[in-house]
Amino acid sequence: MDRPNADEEEAAAAAAPAMAQAAAPGALERLLHKATDPCNPEENWECIQKISDQVNADANGPTTALRLLEHKIQSPQEAEALRALNVLEMCVNNCGENFHHEMGKFRFLNGLIKVLSPKYLGEWSTDRVKSRIVEVMFSWTVWFPQEVKIRDAYQMLKKQGIVKQDPKLVEDKVLPPPSPRPASSIFDADGEKSKLLTRLLKSKNPEDLQAANKLIKALMKEEQAKSAKVSRRMNAIKEAHSCAEALEEMLSGCQAREGAAIPKPALEVLQGVFAKGEKLKPLMFRVASETVEDEEALAEILQANDRLTQVLRLYEQRLGPSRDSADTTGTIPPVTIYERNGLKAMLHFARDPVSSCPATRVLVLSLLSTSPSPVQHIVFQAAVPKSMAIKLQPATGSELPAFNPLSAPAVISQVLLLANPDKAPLRLRYRLLFSQDDQAHSEVGEVTDFPHADLWGGS
Incomplete structure (x- = not known):
């Protein structure tokens, strides 16, 4: 052989x-x-x-x-x-x-x-x-x-x-x-399973050893599933950065032509990369919903998503949205919850619930600014009715620079985890704090127009 x-x-x-x-x-x-x-x-x-x-x-x-x-x-x-x-x-x-x-x-x-x-x-x-x-x-x-x-x-x-x-x-x-095994091993991750495994392995009864073998295989399958999630996350982050980098380079080349028409072959390539970036957005939300327990990994996802969002908006700003990029089947339209003073806040919705808690849904807040002045000290707060619960993960930043039409607009992202075990009508109250031109702002509002449950997470 x-x-x-x-x-x-x-x-x-x-x-x-x-x-x-x-x-x-x-x-x-x-x-x-x-x-x-x-x-x-x-x-x-x-x-x-x-x-x-x-x-x-x-x-x-x-x-x-x-x-x-x-x-x-x-x-x-x-x-x-x-x-x-x-x-x-x-x-x-x-x-x-x-x-x-x-x-x-x-x-x-x-x-x-x-x-x-x-x-x-x-x-x-x-x-x-x-x-x-x-x-x-x-x-x-x-x-x-x-x-x-x-x-x-x-x-x-x-x-x-x-x-x-x-x-x-x-x-x-x-x-x-x-x-x-090391403390980080899956065999120690679940205290009850670890104790059961130790007891079974100490037994001289062949049936207990068989049960231990099945438990080992089940734990290994759990570890394999975790590894697959990590792989999906790393690939999604890599693809988002790669797509954003390619768009940035091509858009920079377009800017150097001083308004000259883009050759058709180059335009088609540009539109193709933009369409790929649009299709990556729901993937980023999906991997975010799988990673809510790991704040460091979640921050990496949000940073990659911010970069991708920035360059996609720069493309639309210069060339307009691509007619071929719409994919009505991994995109749920975001809800704009605030748009004043040059500051825009939108809620995006991940289709998949948190894997470890099916009653919990993932929302991603995006903040963008078209203001000629910097927006600083940004803080977003949220509250829900007593039958629900909400947790806000750390935001990717607290400042947005002054808008520059020649560069991609900056974005701040923040993940919100919303639990609704009773499947009650969704309501969310928020307070948006920020300062602009040395003036403090405190804006409040309520969100009730959430996507239909069958569309958003299938609750």
Whole structure:
């Protein structure tokens, strides 16, 4: 079987002198010999636990452990190979991202592939060992989609007919118990689940160990969902900045032409980027609704959204709205709640509720100024009836500079979380405080014309 192309780092590591493997056995190697000894009548869980602790304690632990495990998995003794695979799964459960990244490199994956491939060790490897390797690799494609080389290697095995079909993952298979994790781990995030898991893992009852395995998988699925949210957020922020930067550069080029007509090809490209920016706005609100518990991450979203909003308004200011940009299906029209003294305040509505609290809706307040004077000391306050609750997240700023028709207007954003468990008619009273031309302003108002519940969040 052809070896997948590895990056330079992996190639260099693969070509390292064999003397490293001939070094005197260390603590990790001794533990692994003991844990995989085929003469043991049953799994040595205490020894397996120590292996994960040792891997976590050593900066080179993941690399060393995987090199040793590769040799054990290739053992001609079925019992030794199967126990090595159990140790491997235990390390996957316990040893974090560094271990996952190392196991997702071709230099380790090729060691597993050799056991399966008839060109290498597959002729004499037992069916039980090969089945377990296929099951392990398939489970990694499910749990660690970010490790793309695992997926590539598995798909290559399928393409070459070595893997005939995806295995059915066994839900009640007893996995090695996890070792203590960092405080930030999902296994400690829920106090009750953490206590239950600890109790189940200490039990000698096989049914309790099966229940612990299912709980571990459920917690890993929760962590995977969180990772997916983080990925969506980072991609949305990156796209918003990229789109804003492209529009800024193109609009700057238009300004340099001193009012000359924009060539049709350039105009079409400009309109396309503007349309993409318009479609990004509802995505920004969606990821904001998923991130309300993390104020630092929420601030990053709002900053990217502010930049995007500024440059989209600059486009409309210079060229007018694009006829092709309207997408009546991720946009809910904003409600203007205040527009005087050159200051405009609008409420935008996210379609999706807060994932952890379906009765809570996300609103984003946008403040813009067309005033020739700076607007300073801006504070927005809000109140709702007693049957509801509202929480205001920190705003992205408190000042708006004087309006400049040649640059994108500044924007201040602020997220409002509105809970309405009784689904009562929505009402919101607000006070907008600001100073302008050395004069203090205190403006009050009430908002009742919220979007229909079926359109906004489906409450």
